[in-house]
Amino acid sequence: MKPDTAGEILDTMQELIQARGFNAISYQDIADRVGIRKASIHYHFPTKFALGAAVIGRYRARLLEALAAAEAGGSHRAVLAAYLEPFAAFVEGGDKVCLCGALAGEFAALPKPMQEQITQFFTEQQAWLEQLLERGRAAGELRFAGSPRSMARLCFSALQGALLVRRAQGDGQQIRDVIGTIRALLLG
């Protein structure tokens, strides 16, 4: 019934990072939730840092897949809507933030392999959004001032920040307002 202990460990670690950050998590916390002993975790992931890097790697891959799926949506406006929709889902999904948003706050306390994965995540996410904005404007579907890069940076930063602020305030309207304003900004 649970042949995938490694997957459960990854799931648990990811949830805990998104709630508490990396450094507040112990192997004991994970073991308790998965229902194994903490020594068993080392069989699947030799160190805590290796586990952390694995979580980020899976997160990156999943979100790149999600972007690819969104691109199949059709018009650039539809792709934008598909991109923004998951952020709205955060409103109901408890008080989590983006995995890499949480880790960026602890950046200097993380080892280089984890730092590089986080950097890569931000880079590829913003590059994708920049391309969407560029093509959407060229196609006449999106309208905004300034360069696609600057606007992508604004939108991505705002979404990341909104997740953080929302959690501290417990107010889902923060995210909804930011998404709504971004939508209005780009659809002109």
Next chain:
Amino acid sequence: MKPDTAGEILDTMQELIQARGFNAISYQDIADRVGIRKASIHYHFPTKFALGAAVIGRYRARLLEALAAAEAGGSHRAVLAAYLEPFAAFVEGGDKVCLCGALAGEFAALPKPMQEQITQFFTEQQAWLEQLLERGRAAGELRFAGSPRSMARLCFSALQGALLVRRAQGDGQQIRDVIGTIRALLLG
């Protein structure tokens, strides 16, 4: 020459939180930098959580003062410029993020007194910005679509997010782009 050990402890703790987050810091780290023994810290702050709460309290007070000072600037456009200017200074100031931005990533791992201070910080900062936008628009100096509240949330979230993303990317252009885009957005 250093009559204010408590102040030095607060300074050091704040710097370390902004670099690493709260949970990656030990009393040993602080003691080494201040040049005292770690037991001495307990004389000034009984627990690590009390020290954390004190740091946030001072940060809140200082930034509220900064907002008040910015308001003396004159026109609403000048006040906006004075508000945005410190964020640009982050570009040169190493790789720090907002104190509360870092702490928000660890929110669930923090005790209630610290959580409440963080919540208050975000609330008062966004309320101030909302009022500036509202008055600036009423005075005909600022132009933007949507409600002042939604736009304040967008701008504040974007600034917080930009600090996070910038650190992970080591690219100061992230902040400059976001500030520039916000300025263009509000000065219409």
Next chain:
DNA sequence: GTCTATAGGCAGATAGAC
């Protein structure tokens, strides 16, 4: 106010039985 010394607990990690 700062120190030395230490308590008491938990961290991540390893060895080896099953």
Next chain:
DNA sequence: GTCTATCTGCCTATAGAC
């Protein structure tokens, strides 16, 4: 693959001398 047992080290915090 998961377990028990254990290691070593660091953590926050306290007690009491100076």
